[in-house]
Amino acid sequence: MASTPCQALFDTDIAFVPEFQNMRNFYFLPAAMIIGVAASHVLFTAVVWTSNACLSETISLLSAAGYLTVPNHLVAASLKNWGPAFAGAFFFSLTAGAGLCLVSFTATLAWRTLFGSHRVVLIVILGFWTVLLYRVNADGANFWATAACLVTPMISAWGTLALLPDNRKTSFWWALTFLLAGFLIIIAFWAPRADGDTFLRIRDHVLLSNPVGEKITRFYYQYTLYPAEVFKSLDQKLLKSSAVHVDDPDLMETIEAKLRAEDYLPADGATSVDLHLTKHDDQLVLLQKDKEIHKTTVADFMTDPEGVFQTFSKKTDNWRFFRKITFMSLVIASPFLVYLLIQTVIFACLFPLRSLRTRVVLSTLICAGMGIGLLLPVGSTSKDAMTPDEIKNRLESADRRQRIEALKALSEIPLDMDKYPVLTADDHNRSIPERYWLAKALADSRSPWADEMLLNFLKDPHPNVVCMALFSLGNRKQKQAAEEMIHIIKTHDHWYVQWYAYRSLRSLGWIQPASARGDLSSPSALSPQ
Structure with missing residues (x-):
C-alpha cells in the first residue's frame, strides 16, 4: 500500500534509526493535533480579518460623523492588515480549534481502532456532527461558525487517519494511555483548588514573574480584542x-x-x-x-x-453556541494542548535514551511534575478575610506572592492609606501585579492621595496597570478625569487601554454628543448619575 505524505515523513525518520520502529506511536497524537489546530488557525485568521474589515467600516462611519471611536485611528489603520488577524486568530485556534480537534481525534480513533471502522458507528458520529452544525446555526445562519465546525474536524480526522500506525502494537496503546494519565494526574491535583481567580493567579504568579511570561501576557492583551469582536453580541x-x-x-x-x-x-x-x-x-x-x-x-x-x-x-446574536464551545475548550482542550506540546518537547529532548518507554515515562512524569509544581505559587488562597495586622505584615513581606495577596485583599475593602504607609512610598521596584492590584485597591480609597496615585499609574509602562487605574478613576466618579480619559482614547496606541478608558468615561456619566459639532469634553457631555 502506498504511504501518504504524512506517513512518509515519519517512515523516513524511522528508517535512519532501526531501533525506533515504533516512533510514530509516540508522536501520533501531538502530530494529529498540530495538523488540526494549524488548519483551524488558517480559517480563523480569515474569520478575524473579515470581522476587522467590518469593524474598520463602522469606525470610519462613526469617525466621519464626529464621534469618539474605540479603537481610535491608530489601531483602526491596521484593521485591514493580516498581521493583527493572524495574531488574534490564536485565541480561537488554541481554544475552539483545539476543542474541535480533540473531539474529532477521539471520535476518529475510536471508530477506526475500537469499532473496526463499523459503518453504524460512523453514522452515529456523523449524526452528532450534524447536531453540532445545527446548534451553531440555531440562533441564525452563521457561515464562519459553520465553516469552523465543518472544516476543522474534517482536517483533524484526515490527519488522524493519515498518521495512525498500521501496525498498532502494545506500545501504541501503552504510550497513549500513559500520556493521558499524566494529564489526568495534573487535573486531579488542580480541580479541587481551582476557582474563579485561577487564571488571574496564573497571570500574576507565573506569567508576570518572568520575561517570557510577560511577553506572552502583553501579546494576549495586545490582540485579544480582535477575536473577541468576532463573536460578541x-x-x-x-x-x-x-x-x-x-x-x-x-x-x-x-x-x-x-x-x-x-x-x-x-x-x-x-x-x-x-x-x-x-x-x-x-x-x-x-x-x-x-x-x-x-x-x-x-x-x-x-x-x-x-x-x-x-x-x-x-x-x-448568532454566536451564542460557539461562545459556549470556546469557553469549554478553554477550560479543557487548551490546557491539554499545552500539556501535550510540552510533553512532546521533553520527550524529544530525551533522545539520548534508547528506550522509548523510558522516554515516555520520564517525559510524562516531568511534565506532570511541572503542572503540579505550578500549585506552589498559584494554589488557591484562603477564603477567610485577612485582618488589618495580617495585611500590614504581608505588605512588608519579602515574599512577592504575599504582597500581591495582601493587595488583592485590600481591593475588596475600602482602603485607608493611613493604616498602610508602605503603600504611599514611591517604590519603583514594585512588580507589575503589585502595581495592578494597588491601582484596583485605590478605587474605594478615602485617601486624599488616591487620585494623584491613580493619575501617576496612567503613565505606567504596562497596559494592565493603566487599565486598572482607569477602572478605579471611573469607579471613584472623578469627573475631572474625563478630559484625561478622552485624551487617552484619542492618542493611546493600545486598544485594550482605549477600551478601559471608554468604559470608565461612560461610568462617569459621559455620553457621546449629538453630532460632530459637539465638544467631547464639555460638561454637557457628562450626564448626572
Missing part, C-alpha cells in the same frame, strides 16, 4: 452604529438621545449599520440588514430603551 460591543427613520423631528431627536445613551450611535445617511429604527403607526420597528427583528410601542421604548436594545441584541 451587540450589547457586548462597545460602539454600535444606527440609523433612525422617523418623520417627527422631536420624536427623532428623543429617540437618537436614547440611542446614544446606549452607544447605538446614529449616523445620518448611513445604510449599512447595526440597527435601523423606523416608525409604523404607533410601533417602532427595529431592523438589521432589512430584516425586521423586533417591534415595540413608542411608550415602551421611552420607558425601557435598555430592555428593548437587550431584546434586539439577543435576537441578532
Whole structure:
C-alpha cells in the first residue's frame, strides 16, 4: 500500500534509526493535533480579518460623523492588515480549534481502532456532527461558525487517519494511555483548588514573574480584542452604529438621545449599520440588514430603551453556541494542548535514551511534575478575610506572592492609606501585579492621595496597570478625569487601554454628543448619575 505524505515523513525518520520502529506511536497524537489546530488557525485568521474589515467600516462611519471611536485611528489603520488577524486568530485556534480537534481525534480513533471502522458507528458520529452544525446555526445562519465546525474536524480526522500506525502494537496503546494519565494526574491535583481567580493567579504568579511570561501576557492583551469582536453580541460591543427613520423631528431627536445613551450611535445617511429604527403607526420597528427583528410601542421604548436594545441584541446574536464551545475548550482542550506540546518537547529532548518507554515515562512524569509544581505559587488562597495586622505584615513581606495577596485583599475593602504607609512610598521596584492590584485597591480609597496615585499609574509602562487605574478613576466618579480619559482614547496606541478608558468615561456619566459639532469634553457631555 502506498504511504501518504504524512506517513512518509515519519517512515523516513524511522528508517535512519532501526531501533525506533515504533516512533510514530509516540508522536501520533501531538502530530494529529498540530495538523488540526494549524488548519483551524488558517480559517480563523480569515474569520478575524473579515470581522476587522467590518469593524474598520463602522469606525470610519462613526469617525466621519464626529464621534469618539474605540479603537481610535491608530489601531483602526491596521484593521485591514493580516498581521493583527493572524495574531488574534490564536485565541480561537488554541481554544475552539483545539476543542474541535480533540473531539474529532477521539471520535476518529475510536471508530477506526475500537469499532473496526463499523459503518453504524460512523453514522452515529456523523449524526452528532450534524447536531453540532445545527446548534451553531440555531440562533441564525452563521457561515464562519459553520465553516469552523465543518472544516476543522474534517482536517483533524484526515490527519488522524493519515498518521495512525498500521501496525498498532502494545506500545501504541501503552504510550497513549500513559500520556493521558499524566494529564489526568495534573487535573486531579488542580480541580479541587481551582476557582474563579485561577487564571488571574496564573497571570500574576507565573506569567508576570518572568520575561517570557510577560511577553506572552502583553501579546494576549495586545490582540485579544480582535477575536473577541468576532463573536460578541451587540450589547457586548462597545460602539454600535444606527440609523433612525422617523418623520417627527422631536420624536427623532428623543429617540437618537436614547440611542446614544446606549452607544447605538446614529449616523445620518448611513445604510449599512447595526440597527435601523423606523416608525409604523404607533410601533417602532427595529431592523438589521432589512430584516425586521423586533417591534415595540413608542411608550415602551421611552420607558425601557435598555430592555428593548437587550431584546434586539439577543435576537441578532448568532454566536451564542460557539461562545459556549470556546469557553469549554478553554477550560479543557487548551490546557491539554499545552500539556501535550510540552510533553512532546521533553520527550524529544530525551533522545539520548534508547528506550522509548523510558522516554515516555520520564517525559510524562516531568511534565506532570511541572503542572503540579505550578500549585506552589498559584494554589488557591484562603477564603477567610485577612485582618488589618495580617495585611500590614504581608505588605512588608519579602515574599512577592504575599504582597500581591495582601493587595488583592485590600481591593475588596475600602482602603485607608493611613493604616498602610508602605503603600504611599514611591517604590519603583514594585512588580507589575503589585502595581495592578494597588491601582484596583485605590478605587474605594478615602485617601486624599488616591487620585494623584491613580493619575501617576496612567503613565505606567504596562497596559494592565493603566487599565486598572482607569477602572478605579471611573469607579471613584472623578469627573475631572474625563478630559484625561478622552485624551487617552484619542492618542493611546493600545486598544485594550482605549477600551478601559471608554468604559470608565461612560461610568462617569459621559455620553457621546449629538453630532460632530459637539465638544467631547464639555460638561454637557457628562450626564448626572
